[in-house]
Amino acid sequence: MKQKNKIIAMLQVLKKEALTKEGEKKIIDQFNRKVESVGGIQALIHKLKVMYHYFRDPGVSIKKKGLVGAALLYFILPTDVIFDWLPVVGYMDDMAAVLFVWRFLSKELERFERGKELK
Numbered sequence: 001m002k003q004k005n006k007i008i009a010m011l012q013v014l015k016k017e018a019l020t021k022e023g024e025k026k027i028i029d030q031f032n033r034k035v036e037s038v039g040g041i042q043a044l045i046h047k048l049k050v051m052y053h054y055f056r057d058p059g060v061s062i063k064k065k066g067l068v069g070a071a072l073l074y075f076i077l078p079t080d081v082i083f084d085w086l087p088v089v090g091y092m093d094d095m096a097a098v099l100f101v102w103r104f105l106s107k108e109l110e111r112f113e114r115g116k117e118l119k
Contacts, residue, residue: 007097011070018069030076050113071101
């Protein structure tokens with residue numbers, strides 16, 4: 001439960017950063033490189049890609065963009081609750097953060113995915 005609270009607290013901080021020009025630039029510049037470097041679970045990678053396209057869509061509300069951007073920054077940044085450089089376990093908290101946001105916006109993200117025909 002402690003880890004979950006830390007992840008949620010970090011997402012709150014990152015939500016503000018994601019809505020800044022610097023945060024948005026970080027996501028745009030580093031997302032693809034990070035996805036390529038982790039490989040891993042394809043279902044999670046697919047969700048991340050949908051979230052990335054959703055974040056970039058100009059029709060998305062600021063509130064939702066901030067939340068999705070926070071999850072993307074959490075994934076991109078190496079220093080989070082569990083450092084990414086730790087083999088295997090390093091990405092468990094990233095997965096938890098991404099899935100937390102995905103569940104919160106699942107209907108919206110799935111509708112977006114269908115509308116954009118993202119694969």
